[in-house]
Amino acid sequence: MAAVTGAERPPPAAARVSGRRPGGRRRGGGGVVAVAALAVLAVVFTYPLVWMVGASLKPRAEVFDGSPWPSTFVWHNYVTVFREIPLLTWLLNTGAVAAAAAVTVTASSALVAFAFAFLRFPGRELLFGLVLATMMLPAAVTLIPTYAIWEAMGLTGTQVPLWAGNLFGSAFYVFLLRQFFLTLPPELLDAGRVDGLGHLGLFRHVVLPLSRPALVISLVFELRASWTDLLKPLVYLQEPHLFTLPRGLKVVLDRFGQGGEMRWDLVLAANVLATVPMVLLFFAAQRYFVQGIATTGSR
Template identity: 50%
Template sequence: MGTKIRTPKTVAGRVVLAAISTLFALLFLYPFAWLLAASFKPRGEVFDNRLIPQTFVPENYAEVWDQLPLLSWMFNSVAIALLAATAVSISSSIVAFGFAYFSFPGRKLLFGLVLATMMLPGAVTMIPVYLIWKETGLLGTWVPLWGANLFGSAFYIFLQRQFFLGLPRELFEAARIDGASYWGLFWRIAMPLSVPSFVIVFLFEFQASWNNLQAALIYLNAGTVDEFTAPLGIAYAMTKYSPTAGGQGDYQYVMVASLIVTLPMLILFAFGQRYFIEGVATQGRKG
């Protein structure tokens, strides 16, 4: 059974718990508050560490669209993240259902090999994967940023398998007696009952793809600026405005752009948090 977290019964204990929770919340919110304040500052005050700007410059939010192709970067990132999250969520769920439902010789060994792939550092496979995409002629396109997700992810397969194992076996046996196919078992029974876990996988991968600077740097850096993703675009803007690269130090536009590109993730988590909490609670009840 899962461990039950008990709240303090005394007033002093509750006050201490509230104080600690508030302190950690402020620590996590401080970088966002700093970024918000810096986005309203003029060029010379961006790094003065004031949480309340001495000089408010709301014009930064209007000028940034002329300074940087922000809409193109956000569109590219959203499209790639949706493709990556959808592909890995569906493919991982299919593989996970196979491991959870079917019994076949070598299943445990094969599942162990799948999990063992998580032990490989990304640096080990970076060059071989690059050479594979080079041979396909797809360098400079979006495909390398999401195409590998069509084959699933070991972590997501493990996560989805745990949810599928918690489903009553009798549901699938009854459906088989009624003539349901194996695909029907997955699509009509397993998937509707595992929506929380599916949403969790989707959110995790969307965030991972949205923040993936390394892959964009490798596969898109040779293209035009308009083809960049949001993380690569922000890195480009930092270099563009750097005085060492001939810029004028207009980092206020970088702060505005950084704040704007966080909005899709905030919106996504706002809509998906119910499923996230439900999924965690379900796993806790299984424990």
């Protein structure tokens, strides 16, 4: 994981003396060209989002004029959108479901990862292979029987199926947390054992406190996954007052957008409100996102 931040470290003295830091050939004149090219591409890639925010503040007739800048700012679009659709309820629903999903999956996956990282038991490698294999299993294959399970428990039509499966851990986070646990210095665990801590004590008082970055990675990844998911809310929720934002947004699009009242200003306002929390989460927890991706990508 240290490699992720490698290039931000100061160059070794020897490299400075020779006038060439690691990666030096990639800098100088080439660096300017690269930065310029990236700046152009960055504008291309972010323009849609900038336009989305701008268009959400435009008078209705201007939405499609191509400019990201409204001639007059219609802040009222956001008042209207809250008045016409239960956006506040959806925001709160999404937040609650995402929080429950993130906390449960992190807690349960950490327990499982602890066993794979620190305990010896017969069949450990085989079982861990099985964990990795389930990551490759397409969600669509288990979707229908899983629905039948929640249906049999009388829980379809509630928000419970959106997060309760996370109580049992998830292969991706088990893998992520195990990789991190394995980097902890063994001396610290030994010290804990000498102090008379059992396995649960080691888990709670040594491993968890030292693994805060990995736990945060797990939390933010699942917050994002749950916040943005459409499939589960589409399958399990029928009543609008239980909707999460993606589920609600689809209804808004169908009702106010195409084929509906053509109120794209309102559709875009709802779109912005669904997107902004994720962008904020990303900026706040950027380093964790990057670390998490780099960890999974380097296996």
